[in-house]
Amino acid sequence: MNTKKIHPISIAIAWCLAWGNERQPQFDITVLQEMREALRNGQEVPEEVKAIVQQVEELENINDDYFPHTLDELKRKYSNLWNQTNKIGLVYGGVTKVKGYVFESEKLPDIRGASGLLDQINVVDLPVFFNKATESNLYRFHYPKVREWLQSNFPGKNLLAALIPELIIYSCGGNILAFCPPAFVDDLANAIEKRYTYRTLTANSCAVGETFTLLEIRFGLLRDKIEDTFWLEQYQETYENELVESYFGKVVQASSVQDNFKYRKSFNELTTKLAIRFNQRRSGNKTENRPTRRYPSMFETHPYLRRDETEKRSAITQVDHLPGNPYFSESSAIKRQFSDRVKTGKFKNYNWYQEGEDFLDEGxxxxxxxxxxxxxxxxxxxxxxxxxxxxxxxxxxxxxxxxxxxxxxxxxxxxxxxxxxxxxxxxxxxxxxxxxxxxxxxxxxxxxxxxxxxxxxxxxxxxxxxxxxxxxxxxxxxxxxxxxxxxxxxxxxxxxxxxxxxxxxxxxxxxxxxxxxxxxxxxxxxxxxxxxxxxxxxxxxxxxxxxxxxxxxxxxxxxxxxxxxxxxxxxxxxxxxxxxxxxxxxxxxxxxxxxxxxxxxxxxxxxxxxxxxxxxxxxxxxxxxxxxxxxxxxxxxxxxxxxxxxxxxxxxxxxxxxxxxxxxxxxxxxxxxxxxxxxxxxxxxxxxxxxxxxxxxxxxxxxxxxxxxxxxxxxxxxxxxxxxxxxxxxxxxxxxxxxxxxxxxxx
Missing domain, CATH: 3.30.70.270 (Reverse transcriptase/Diguanylate cyclase domain)
Known part of the structure; x- marks a missing residue:
């Protein structure tokens, strides 16, 4: 089967479907890797995954302006996509309460270090989970450390093998949105939150995930029995209902009813569901099968212990080369040491926080x-x-x-x-x-x-x-x-x-x-x-x-x-x-x-x-x-x-x-x-x-x-x-x- 080059997002979807719903891939991992390379180069894919690739290509070839008026039309026109048993994972996460962490100190070096640290986690560390490297040669020694950390914190999960660069939809602005095989949704969300805590100790982060069918990627959320999904004909009759209006938005002109429904019933509806779940988890609500976020990091102090000068946490180190010989808690020491890296992208002659890892940053x-x-x-x-x-x-x-x-x-x-x-x-x-x-x-x-x-x-x-x-x-x-x-x-x-x-x-x-x-x-x-x-x-x-x-x-x-x-x-x-x-x-x-x-x-x-x-x-x-x-x-x-x-x-x-x-x-x-x-x-x-x-x-x-x-x-x-x-x-x-x-x- 000869195939044309397809969009990296389609490669990601094909990868998830070919992997299957379990932790172990349903095909040999070499077959999946061959499929990925073939799709990237427009070559013939392995025989075992041809049917999956055909489904993905059919999804990709749906015209941007097309929207079925009825579910019967959708079933008739795309019957190959209708009965989809394999799922696709989608994860959304990132840092929260940014200002509280970045501006915790009033000193510019601390602020610079905190901001640079969060930026590096989002732009460098999280993409490394997906085996994606940046163009900069500065991080060549950093990538193996991140992979080693992921492997040691999630042993036996097969997480590194399941993630490829094409799965990332975006990773910028302090947030990441990415596909993944369905069995790894919770693990990936946990890894995102844990990486922020590991690097910063005190920065808040949150991540959530859900699984969806192939058809939902294009036409929004569908019920388990697709025929029961609320669709256009019902919407045209009830779009003025307050409950319906609160979900789909207010219709300004009657002629725009179909467009209003069409824009909602798309991939946008999936991201909206994740955003709602993100806010729920950030607020401390319970998430099934995952650690709770109800108890943020706390660093107890003692009346007879030295505290740092800004956060009032227990000090662990004093810096002799800075004016006033200030004391730092562990979290503030991480910020200030990272700030030293941000300034020049090089190590300084002194290393006053020996417990800190030698992270570099472009700045x-x-x-x-x-x-x-x-x-x-x-x-x-x-x-x-x-x-x-x-x-x-x-x-x-x-x-x-x-x-x-x-x-x-x-x-x-x-x-x-x-x-x-x-x-x-x-x-x-x-x-x-x-x-x-x-x-x-x-x-x-x-x-x-x-x-x-x-x-x-x-x-x-x-x-x-x-x-x-x-x-x-x-x-x-x-x-x-x-x-x-x-x-x-x-x-x-x-x-x-x-x-x-x-x-x-x-x-x-x-x-x-x-x-x-x-x-x-x-x-x-x-x-x-x-x-x-x-x-x-x-x-x-x-x-x-x-x-x-x-x-x-x-x-x-x-x-x-x-x-x-x-x-x-x-x-x-x-x-x-x-x-x-x-x-x-x-x-x-x-x-x-x-x-x-x-x-x-x-x-x-x-x-x-x-x-x-x-x-x-x-x-x-x-x-x-x-x-x-x-x-x-x-x-x-x-x-x-x-x-x-x-x-x-x-x-x-x-x-x-x-x-x-x-x-x-x-x-x-x-x-x-x-x-x-x-x-x-x-x-x-x-x-x-x-x-x-x-x-x-x-x-x-x-x-x-x-x-x-x-x-x-x-x-x-x-x-x-x-x-x-x-x-x-x-x-x-x-x-x-x-x-x-x-x-x-x-x-």
Whole structure:
């Protein structure tokens, strides 16, 4: 039997079916290995498994748009798939309560180590379970250790032999979704949870699994007696029922009833079931035939024992070479020692925690360097005349603050419209391609933003040297958490949002990166010519928009602001930006948004940012702020700040105008125009780049600077306060104003 090359996911399904339902394969293992190689190379498969491969190929060849109106039609058209006795295992798992573990300590090295450790478990260790190795040669000695650990912790389970690389659907963003032979579902889930505990001691993790038939992979959950499954004809009669609606979702138009049912009855329904079971197990509910999660790791202390300085657990070691000779508990020692590896990817001369294993890690900076090496144009922009290998990584937030005028910024970004996109994914192949595309777009949008907006900065010390002026805390799935210099924070956030969409739309090419998923361009009929989406005066026709986008929260604050507190506020800003993006979707804008806040005092906010804005920055029908912004609005906002700087507006007058905002619209406008008339230069620039852009009057062609009128909320708002807050913090390269984003770029 000659066969064509088939998708790796189909190889995984064939492997599970050929293995069978027991721990020992129903065919000799060599037959399964020959089948795998034949399918990978488009060759003839062994005679014993031809019938199985034919079933898998039949499943793969089902048209993406096909959906049976009745179960009789499904049985008649795919009778070979109907009576399926063999099952396929599906496992979903990953880390939980990430922030509680990563931000347990306020020190950057500990945070870096915790984040890098979780990332390595997800991206390196778990794929090794499936005999999959990364491209990096750094881990060549690490792989045998992981396999040995798996074998020793699950002896006699035959787990290593049962798992192959093609079984992984995705492993990124702190989660893994993978197929496996049905007999190993519980073992694999247990191994995932145990690996996190073994490496970290205290990080929470959870994994669940279930078995499904071949037909369910394509058409969702089916009853044991398939004929009894709730199907389209019943749904069309009861879709308005509250119980049915809560499961399948609300039908907006009667014409979309079939589509609503079709998107639910797919592979998406299987992952939803696992997500529900995941939440149940994470909450401590009992799982049959598996160890309980009700009792998390606890480290008892004693009043006469030494405790560590952050977690208050019993200290086991003291580090003489660090400032203050700190004491560490076992879990904090693991973080800090791993952080040493993350910094350089090399061992240090000292090994102060002898019990810890010698794990190495690439670290995000090393990955960033690899990106620069493969993209010389970006390397030239970032490095200028510096040798990348001579640039060091910051040891603390203090060092990042020293090269950033003592102010840094936290950027927390998250993808928009992801849930809606996932709901329309009907096959595991699409799941795999979608996760890889989003992960690539997220990662390389960050690398592009850093390369285009930053350069190595000199750290003034006894031995002056240059450092990378940023810290990548995490990039996973569609999540980003960065620490960057305050003077470039908004430019970086804007570039991330723009390049995320450009990568998915294939407007930009990156060496070694291929977008494999279906078209991410939004349908033209969903794009409306609504010029009032953006609050500036210029009309923009939203065309060729991306279905997915990125919303970011940016907190600009002093370097010594407690990091857990800063992360919490940044998360609030990110959620505010996402809320604004969702609101704009209804108007036809599907792009990114950014919300930012400048906090020059830690005691500035006592509760949360939303309450602070309502109580302190909202007076009757006046809003003394304008955030969040769309990406085009942010571009115009930066242009206005540059105009303000170019006009050399006296700082005292800037703050005086800001103080008059609270006294009413007319008082603030009168003072603004009075001070503008006294400027020696820059009046025309302010008029063109600030007043004309933002301050159009409500009913006539005049200007009402520094205000703008919000038609929807019937309020006056202003960007002046935010401009003044950033006036002495933000910098533009070579004193040039922001230029329009390049729509077509090739790397």
């Amino acid at each position: 995000w900076v090393k990955k960033f360097k690899s990106f620069l090496e493969n993209n010389p144009e970006q390397q030239k922009k970032y490095a200028k005349n510096h040798h990348i290998e001579n640039i060091k990584i910051a040891d603390s937030l203090t060092e990042l603050g020293q090269v950033s005028n003592r102010y840094i910024a936290y950027i927390y970004a998250d993808g928009n419209n992801m849930g809606g996109a996932i709901q329309k994914i009907r096959t595991p192949q699409e799941y795999q391609e979608f996760s890889q595309d989003v992960d690539n777009a997220t990662r390389y949008s960050v690398f592009l933003a850093l390369a285009e907006n930053l350069h190595p900065r000199k750290l003034e010390s006894e031995n002056d040297y240059f450092i990378h002026p940023f810290e990548i805390l995490t990039i996973g799935g569609d999540d980003i958490l960065l620490i960057v210099p305050a003077d470039k924070a908004l430019q970086i956030a804007k570039t991330i949002g723009e390049q995320f969409e450009n990568i998915l739309l294939k407007k930009i090419e990156i060496s070694g990166v291929q977008i494999k998923g279906k078209n991410y361009t939004l349908d033209d009929n969903k794009v409306e010519n609504t010029p009032r989406i953006h609050r500036f005066s210029e009309e923009i026709l939203e065309k060729q928009q991306c279905k997915l986008s990125m919303s970011s929260g940016v907190l600009i604050t002093a370097y010594n602001t407690p990091i857990y507190y800063a992360e919490n506020l940044t998360s609030q800003l990110m959620k505010s930006a996402k809320k604004y993006a969702k609101l704009l979707n209804e108007k036809g804008y599907y792009g990114g948004t950014v919300d930012f806040f400048t906090m020059k005092s830690v005691t500035m906010i006592s509760s949360n940012i939303e309450d602070f804005r309502k109580q302190a920055l909202t007076i009757d029908k006046l809003k003394l702020y304008a955030a969040p912004y769309t990406l085009p609005e942010l571009d115009k906002f930066l242009q206005s700040i540059h105009a303000l700087q170019a006009a050399e507006f006296p700082t005292s007058q800037l703050y005086q105008i800001r103080s008059f905002l609270e006294r009413g619209r007319r008082t603030a406008s009168l003072n603004y125009y009075y001070f503008c008339c006294r400027l020696n230069k820059g009046q025309s620039t302010l008029q063109s780049d600030f007043e004309k852009i933002w301050c159009q009057a409500k009913t006539n062609p005049g200007k009402i600077a520094p205000w703008m009128y919000d038609i929807k909320e019937e309020k006056y708002e202003t960007i002046w306060r935010e401009m003044v807050d950033l006036f002495d913090l933000i910098e533009f390269s070579h004193n040039k104003s922001p230029e329009p984003s390049q729509q077509e770029t090739s790397l």
